[in-house]
Amino acid sequence: MKKILFTGGGSAGHVSVNTALIPEFLKNNWQVSYIGSHDGIEKDIITKKFSEVPYYSIASGKLRRYFSVKNFTDPFRVLIGTLQAYLKIKKIKPDVIFSKGGFVSVPVLLAAKMARVPVAIHESDVTPGLANKLAMPFATRIYTTFKETLQYVPEEKSACAGAIIREELFQGTRDKGIAFSGLDQTKPIILVMGGSLGAKGINTTVRNALDELTGHYSVIHLCGKGNVVENHNPDYIQYEFVSNELPDLIAASDLVISRAGSNSIFEFLALKKPMILIPLSREASRGDQILNANSFVQQGFALKLEEENLTTESLLTTVRQLRDQQWEMIEKMEAAPPSYTITQMAEEISQLAKNNGR
CATH class of the missing domain: 3.40.50.2000 (Glycogen Phosphorylase B;)
Structure with missing residues (x-):
């Protein structure tokens, strides 16, 4: 059985693509797991929507663009979260990891690099958020929503996939x-x-x-x-x-x-x-x-x-x-160009798992 680990959180936007993709992998008999924060919105969304998907909480820190005392303590939380994520990844042994972003994804993707697990990132906005900027060096493949975003990401490992739309909306x-x-x-x-x-x-x-x-x-x-x-x-x-x-x-x-x-x-x-x-x-x-x-x-x-x-x-x-x-x-x-369908996006992610040779 193939295994996929999802991560992302902090806002509903950092979870919605994951919730669109998870049913596709479950339907195809993948073992699906999720790593998020202890008290972020992602925990509530995932645990309520997917009772069959185990949810693992890790420590995470927010990297702020303004002065805060927490700027001095949160880097240690990121280090703790990285260790927690690494131990979970080594136990779960996922074939591939998909990240939607948010600060909880940074320690997960750092741990994925250490564990040599391929990672796909999806960036929603025209310019990448700080969390995805930090995580991009650890990514195997980067997918953007806007075509304009391609100028801000490594060309050799990036593609414009468009938005991944939940099937139920149609x-x-x-x-x-x-x-x-x-x-x-x-x-x-x-x-x-x-x-x-x-x-x-x-x-x-x-x-x-x-x-x-x-x-x-x-x-x-x-x-x-x-x-x-x-x-x-x-x-x-x-x-x-x-x-x-x-x-x-x-x-x-x-x-x-x-x-x-x-x-x-x-x-x-x-x-x-x-x-x-x-x-x-x-x-x-x-x-x-x-x-x-x-x-x-x-x-x-x-x-x-x-x-x-x-x-x-x-x-x-x-x-x-x-x-x-x-x-x-x-x-x-x-007349707008179509985005990837959920099936197309899942196939792209599956290909990363195949290339990993697990």
């Missing part, structure tokens, strides 16, 4: 989404997503614009945990988050307002949903969402609204622009 239906939300199916629907934790600025602005928006649209708002407010507008429905119903809600939606996380926006692209992207500002991030949004705007897949310029009026103006451009946008999305 199985959603508009009728089920309408039935679940209870919204008026005669109006076009806007889906608002602020990320897994929600986005206060987006939430507030959308609600301030509701009277105008719901004169023309119904609105589905995924606002984040603890962010639901009292509301009596029949054309506005809120959820903290959804899981199994998300494919149906996306299928029911005509337009999307979203952050610019790579996984989400490529899912909207795959499903041909015209979008307004409101990326995290440089003050709140390393600027990766801004670059993601810029790429989609340049390709004609989206409109961008900077968070610093986000007001009720600017949002309404941009929604009107999106409405006017939506069909042209859909045409450009239909």
Whole structure:
């Protein structure tokens, strides 16, 4: 039986590709294991979704771009995590390791290099995150989501795979989404997503614009945990988050307002949903969402609204622009080059295992 070890965590985006690929390997009778952090979001996602996949926790440290006392202690946690990962790898004996990134992946990939296990990395953003930058020297193969990313990674071991989209997203239906939300199916629907934790600025602005928006649209708002407010507008429905119903809600939606996380926006692209992207500002991030949004705007897949310029009026103006451009946008999305399918990505990873000769 072939064995694969997955790693990645710290955010939902560092887990979603793993959760898309794991069922493919289980279906093909691989033995699947996962290494993540003790208390990261990846532990909750993997253990709940895949009871048959053993989850191993290791110590991990975050490498910050700002001053913190933890910058002096976390390197030792990385060393401890590397030793823990090495011992797990030697026990599991995986044929290949797949990493989606996040700081927990750094000690795992360092340990993989020591144990001489081939490693595939998938990078979501236009410019690689710090964790993947540190891990790239230990990688056998690097896959990027954006073609632009190839200029930032070693050419000889890299390829653009595009986004790996969960199969269940293609199985959603508009009728089920309408039935679940209870919204008026005669109006076009806007889906608002602020990320897994929600986005206060987006939430507030959308609600301030509701009277105008719901004169023309119904609105589905995924606002984040603890962010639901009292509301009596029949054309506005809120959820903290959804899981199994998300494919149906996306299928029911005509337009999307979203952050610019790579996984989400490529899912909207795959499903041909015209979008307004409101990326995290440089003050709140390393600027990766801004670059993601810029790429989609340049390709004609989206409109961008900077968070610093986000007001009720600017949002309404941009929604009107999106409405006017939506069909042209859909045409450009239909002409976009396809990403690897889950089967293709799994075959690429399997080939690394074969080349390892285990």
